[in-house]
Amino acid sequence: MAIIKIKNLEKTYNKKQIPVHAINGIDLTFQEGEFTALVAPSGAGKTTFLNLLGGLDAPTGGSIEIGGKRMDHLSSAERTRFRLEHIGFVFQAYNLIPVLSAAENIEFIMELQGVPKKERSARSKELLEAVGIADKANIRPGQLSGGQQQRVAVARALASKPKFILADEPTANLDSKSTENLLDIMQKLNEKENITFIFATHDARVVKKARRVITLEDGKVISDEVKK
Amino acid sequence: MILKIAWRNIWRNPIRSWIVIMALTVGMYAGVFSTTFMHGWMMQRLRAGIETETSHIQVHLPGFKMAEDVKSYFTNSSQLVHEIENIEGVEAASERVVISAMVASAEKASGIKVIGVDPGKDTLVVNVNKQMFDGSWFKGVKRNPIVIGYKLAQELKLKVRSKVILRFQDSQGDFSGGAFRVAGIFKTLNTGFDEGNLFVQNSDLRSLITISNDSAHEIVIRCDDPTMVDKVVGKVTAKAQGLEVESWMEISPELGYLTETMNLYMYVFVIIILIALGFGIVNTMLMVVLERVHELGMLMAVGMRKGQVFIMILLETLMLSALGGFVGIVLGIVTTQLTAKTGIDLSMWAEGLSEMGFASIIYPEYNLQMVIGVSVLVIFTGVLAAVYPAYKALKLNPSQALQSI
Numbered sequence: 001m002a003i004i005k006i007k008n009l010e011k012t013y014n015k016k017q018i019p020v021h022a023i024n025g026i027d028l029t030f031q032e033g034e035f036t037a038l039v040a041p042s043g044a045g046k047t048t049f050l051n052l053l054g055g056l057d058a059p060t061g062g063s064i065e066i067g068g069k070r071m072d073h074l075s076s077a078e079r080t081r082f083r084l085e086h087i088g089f090v091f092q093a094y095n096l097i098p099v100l101s102a103a104e105n106i107e108f109i110m111e112l113q114g115v116p117k118k119e120r121s122a123r124s125k126e127l128l129e130a131v132g133i134a135d136k137a138n139i140r141p142g143q144l145s146g147g148q149q150q151r152v153a154v155a156r157a158l159a160s161k162p163k164f165i166l167a168d169e170p171t172a173n174l175d176s177k178s179t180e181n182l183l184d185i186m187q188k189l190n191e192k193e194n195i196t197f198i199f200a201t202h203d204a205r206v207v208k209k210a211r212r213v214i215t216l217e218d219g220k221v222i223s224d225e226v227k228k
Numbered sequence: 229m230i231l232k233i234a235w236r237n238i239w240r241n242p243i244r245s246w247i248v249i250m251a252l253t254v255g256m257y258a259g260v261f262s263t264t265f266m267h268g269w270m271m272q273r274l275r276a277g278i279e280t281e282t283s284h285i286q287v288h289l290p291g292f293k294m295a296e297d298v299k300s301y302f303t304n305s306s307q308l309v310h311e312i313e314n315i316e317g318v319e320a321a322s323e324r325v326v327i328s329a330m331v332a333s334a335e336k337a338s339g340i341k342v343i344g345v346d347p348g349k350d351t352l353v354v355n356v357n358k359q360m361f362d363g364s365w366f367k368g369v370k371r372n373p374i375v376i377g378y379k380l381a382q383e384l385k386l387k388v389r390s391k392v393i394l395r396f397q398d399s400q401g402d403f404s405g406g407a408f409r410v411a412g413i414f415k416t417l418n419t420g421f422d423e424g425n426l427f428v429q430n431s432d433l434r435s436l437i438t439i440s441n442d443s444a445h446e447i448v449i450r451c452d453d454p455t456m457v458d459k460v461v462g463k464v465t466a467k468a469q470g471l472e473v474e475s476w477m478e479i480s481p482e483l484g485y486l487t488e489t490m491n492l493y494m495y496v497f498v499i500i501i502l503i504a505l506g507f508g509i510v511n512t513m514l515m516v517v518l519e520r521v522h523e524l525g526m527l528m529a530v531g532m533r534k535g536q537v538f539i540m541i542l543l544e545t546l547m548l549s550a551l552g553g554f555v556g557i558v559l560g561i562v563t564t565q566l567t568a569k570t571g572i573d574l575s576m577w578a579e580g581l582s583e584m585g586f587a588s589i590i591y592p593e594y595n596l597q598m599v600i601g602v603s604v605l606v607i608f609t610g611v612l613a614a615v616y617p618a619y620k621a622l623k624l625n626p627s628q629a630l631q632s633i
Contacts, residue, residue: 047631056529056627077533084531091630095526099236104229111229112531160531 003067003163003196004030004053010061011048011219022048024219025062030164033194035187037201037210045219046200047168053198054087054166055079067163084112088157090167094149096141102128102152103137109159127155131185147178154186164196171203183209230536234543237516245548248512252552252606253559255505259498259602260560261592265572268564268593270490273586276417277483282476283353283448284457285464287312290472292445293479296341298327298399298437302471305444309349311467312449317460319452320352323444325433329396329405331376331426333384340380341425342394344433353450356414356427363388363412372432373411377422381413388413394428398437406436419582491598498602502609509610513545513617524621525629534622541618542611549610557603564592 011023022045030036040046051057052064055071058079064071066086074082083089096105106124115123128134131151133144141149150170157165167186171179187209189195199206207213215223238245278284287308292300302308305323312321325344330337347366351357356375357365366373374392376384386392388410395405408428416422434441447468451460457475465473477484517524524537571589574581578588 051627054529056630057625080528080531080533083529089529091526093522095523095529095630097233097523097527099233099240100229104232108229108233109530112533112536156530 001032002029003032004028005065006053006062007065008062009049009052009059009064011045011052011057012060022219023052023059026216026219026221028214028221028224030196030198032163032196033190034212035190035197035210036212036214037199037207038214038216039202039207040200040216041202044216046216048219049216050166050168050198050200054089055083084109084160086160086163088160088162088165090150090153090157090165090170092169092172094141094146094153094173096149096152096156098141101138101140102133102144102148102155105141105152106156106159109156113160123159124155127158128152130158130189131155132181145178146173147175147181150174150178150182151185154182154189158189158195162195164198167197167199167201169201169203170199171201171206176205179203179205230540231543234540235547237540237544238548241516244512244515248509248548249552249555251508252505252549253556255501256553256556256602256606257559257563258556259494259501260557260599261563262497263494263598263602264560264564264592264594265567265590266490266494267487267595267598268568269586269590270487271593272591273417274483274487276587277480278454278476279355280359280416281354281418281421282479282483284451284454285449285461285473285475286479287447287449287464287468287471287473288445290470292472293474296326296328296445298397298445299401301325301399301439301443301445303440303443305447306442308468309447312447312464315460315463315467317452317456317463319450320349321447321449322346322349322353323430324350324446324448325430325437325439325443326445327396327433327437329394331380331384332393332395333386333390335385336383338380338383340394342396342433343425343427344430345427346430350427350448353448356416359414359416361413361415363410366411366427366429369409369411372406372408373429374408375412375414375427376410377425378413378415379419379423380426381410383423386410386413394436396437399439404436404438406432408432417582417587491595494598495601495605498605502605506609506613509545509549509613510616512548513541513614514620516544517541517617517621521624521629521632524624525626525632528624528626529630537624538618538622541621542614545614545617546607546610549606549613553603553606553610557599557606561594561599564594567592568594 006026006028009023009026013020013022038046052059059072097108100108103124106127107120110120110123128137131154133148133151136144136148171182186197190197212226214221289300289302309321309323312318327342329340329342331340361378365375390410392408392410393405394408398404451457461473461475527537568591571591574588574590581588
């Protein structure tokens with residue numbers, strides 16, 4: 001089932017002066033349960049594409065439909081609510097809240113959603129177990145390794161039971177072992193729970209694990225390959 | 229959780245937070261202590277003014293206060309005093325004969341207000357008798373005793389048992405006078421009062437100005453409860469037909485305005501301190517927001533509404549301000565309580581202060597209304613100081629904020 005439909009997507013910066021076409025007419029569809037790598041050299045528009053897909057930015061043309069809802073028709077506040085309910089984010093720099101423990105970072109998202117305390121505690125415990133760091137629940141991010149922090153970030157992204165997870169270069173700051181562990185966790189979650197992952201990356205290890213690889217260049221899709 | 233994040237965020241840079249807290253603590257401590265100090269000082273003056281000089285309520289013939297004419301006396305004064313004493317809320321009342329006179333010693337002469345009192349009853353209303361510097365309140369001198377102020381005694385070079393001559397106009401308009409002997413010398417907080425007033429016995433003065441023993445120029449009244457003065461004024465007015473009944477606020481409005489003016493002045497002082505501190509808080513919180521642009525972008529990216537980000541910054545500022553403010557206010561109150569017992573000695577300036585009617589040992593007084601007012605101002609400053617940094621956070625675009633370092 002298609003959960004994301006993108007039609008003729010455009011994002012142009014400095015429209016009035018010298019226009020820069022960061023995204024230049026992309027048409028794509030993502031199915032539920034996909035494990036997709038979006039590959040592009042630096043500056044080719046993959047972060048911009050991810051920002052548009054995640055509702056962090058508004059397109060200047062075209063449309064994005066997620067679960068039947070047009071993202072480009074939503075206000076900034078509505079996009080924020082939509083992100084909270086339906087999209088999970090994993091960032092390159094982990095981006096955890098430094099003053100909260102691992103468990104609190106996960107619970108924070110659920111609190112924003114209005115999930116009751118008991119349910120939040122149970123789910124954060126369950127998620128930390130799923131990413132293999134249940135023993136680090138009460139540790140703050142600053143005392144965790146890069147790999148552990150990224151696992152907390154994955155658990156946080158899953159906390160809101162999103163439709164899909166957008167991961168922007170999630171392995172860029174990790175060593176090979178941590179990368180391998182993280183990818184295994186995400187692959188398992190994808191296979192077991194049918195969670196859709198879309199990675200923006202140029203890490204060959206991620207590309208190798210992905211079942212679909214989309215290549216961007218100059219804001220356009222130049223190849224879209226589904227592995228068998 | 230937002231409250232928890234805001235609280236923990238404060239302690240991410242403890243040195244910076246402590247500097248702001250300390251600045252607020254010192255500012256608020258200074259504000260609160262100055263307020264209680266000034267309030268205590270003014271209240272001392274107010275109490276001294278009422279308890280020594282004016283009493284709570286005075287009764288006269290209309291217009292007497294303007295001219296203090298010897299002929300402006302009323303009769304049946306003893307009966308009226310008796311009736312007033314029976315009014316609920318009146319602790320004591322005493323009649324007085326009041327004239328303007330010239331007082332002369334062997335050395336010098338001076339213009340003066342002569343107050344004829346019933347030595348026993350008057351002490352139930354005002355407390356000049358408790359402020360004797362030398363001699364006693366009408367004791368030790370058999371004929372025509374007089375009690376004078378310290379300053380006047382110095383000017384006229386008088387001592388206890390010295391002879392003094394009073395000259396004045398009697399009720400018939402004739403020139404009159406008499407010789408008196410000093411029974412006591414009083415010294416109040418107000419040099420002006422000591423210099424301009426002296427006390428004789430009602431009976432002596434009545435015969436000299438040729439008015440009956442049942443006549444008086446003034447009745448002074450002390451109330452059970454100083455806060456009920458206005459109610460008692462109403463009741464006395466009903467009894468004292470044709471007479472003017474005034475509370476101490478009307479007799480000496482400067483005393484009433486003293487505390488109000490000082491409170492206003494102290495509010496202005498505290499507001500100035502808070503404005504200066506407010507700029508410091510704005511600066512700190514602006515740094516906090518600018519340092520955390522990336523993190524704020526992340527919070528918005530994962531679903532935190534802009535309003536919640538705004539509230540988080542507001543809470544951080546408020547907690548920072550409230551903490552510093554609270555510590556300062558508590559320290560101010562503690563210092564007030566400590567010095568309220570020992571007093572603060574300003575004897576170095578005793579002469580000048582006494583000339584203005586002020587005490588030289590100040591007992592700071594805690595004023596709950598003022599402390600609440602200052603606390604509200606601290607919170608208000610915190611909110612106001614948070615608005616601009618929080619607005620800056622509100623204006624962030626999550627995608628751009630995430631790209632900042």
